Amino acid sequence: MGRAWIWVQWLIGWLPVAALFAVLMMTVHGAGIHEALHYSLRLMATAAVLGLVVHRVTGRLPWPHPMRLAFLAKHAVGAALYAVAWVTANSLVESLTVGRIVLVVGPGIAAYLVTGVWFYVMIAGVAYAQRAAARNAQLEALQARSQLAALRAQLHPHFLFNALHTVVQLIPLDPERATRAAEQLAALLRASFDNPREFVTLREEWAVVQLYLDIEAIRFGERLRVVTEFEDAALNELLPSFALQTLVENAVRHGAAPRVEATTVRVTASVEGETLLIAAVDDGMGAEPAALESGGTGLRRLRERLGWLYGASASLTVQTAPGRGLRAELRLPVKDEA
Known part of the structure; x- marks a missing residue:
């Protein structure tokens, strides 16, 4: 065809x-x-x-x-x-x-021959232009894939370092809890590196996020509560791997970590028309938007990654203020397949 x-x-x-x-x-x-x-x-x-x-x-x-x-x-x-x-x-x-x-024959043949030469030049020129355009497209695709691989590689150590830091903090305080956290971290590492795909379903992504939250639950105890509201239609939709992980980790870091009181992190996902809407909202300390942008490595890298994957079709917005919690919202076009 x-x-x-x-x-x-x-x-x-x-x-x-x-x-x-x-x-x-x-x-x-x-x-x-x-x-x-x-x-x-x-x-x-x-x-x-x-x-x-x-x-x-x-x-x-x-x-x-x-x-x-x-x-x-x-x-x-x-x-x-x-x-x-x-x-x-x-x-x-x-x-x-x-x-x-x-x-x-006669003088007319010269005009035909010149026309034939002109056709040859035209055909060859178009062919070379097409091949040059195809090569440029391939180079751009390779560059995009290398950029995505670099950004994805940066996301891995970012959240893994935070999880490892949680384990280290627990060792002098409660060795038994530290052991459980180390086991959860091992499971998290396996889940992370066993799946090299660029896109995963929300259901798969949430399974990895739960491993991360299990580690943080050992650290925070009752100070961290997580509530989920996932539409059934959203669970099978595709999103970039570690995208939801970044939102949840950001909520824990800026919401639960700085305060003594209990913090609730609400994670929601729904499908609105052709858009997958994912949000992580906490009722924690909040932050100055400027400080969040300057220090939010995970969010910044996720935003760059979205630009490579979707162009202007996807967005990541963050709303926060001191004492008013934080809301990170991800809008992605619905994808048919990975």
Whole structure:
């Protein structure tokens, strides 16, 4: 299906050239519209078929940097051969059409040969431009993937360091709780590194977040309460791995960690039309927005990652003020598959 569509596009691309030739025949030679269209379409059909060979030749002769004389010489020979082949093919088609041998001779053959050379240059130019565009697209995709890999690698140590810090803090205070926290951290590490995918379902992401919260529950005890409100439709939707982890960790860090009183972190997820809406809200200490932006490494990296993955289609907003808690909201376009 894909190859057939390429053939259709290739032939359609010649229609404007055929129309131009038809107009020239009507204005210069006084041909009727039917005669002009019939003749120009026949000329373009042979040019298009022979052009496939030119397209293949350009694939075997990559564009040199810097330009080389041998490259130009090879294409000069190719242009001459194409022009001769095009004139010959048109003579054969014309002969078969009228039932007698038709030869292009005299001064008119020069115009045909020049036209054939022009076709060759046009086809080769388009082919090289297409390949250059394809290479640029591949380079941009590779750059985007490398940037995403770097950002994702930065997210791993960020939350793992915080979890490890929790274990270290517990060792002198309560060795038994520290042991349980270390076991939870091991499970968290396995869950993190066993899944290298860029996108996961909300259900999968929440399973990893729960391992993190189990560690923090050992640290904070009753000072940390987590409430979830997930729509069933949202659980199977895709989001970038560690995106929800970053929101929840941010809520724990800025909500529960600085205060002695109990803090509630409410995590919600819903689907609104074509948008997956995820939020982590806490009733903790809150923070100055400027201080949060300057010190929020996880949120900043997540925002950069969203830009690479979705462009302007996704957003991460944070609302906070001292004493008023914090709300981090993620809006993602619904994805069909990872």
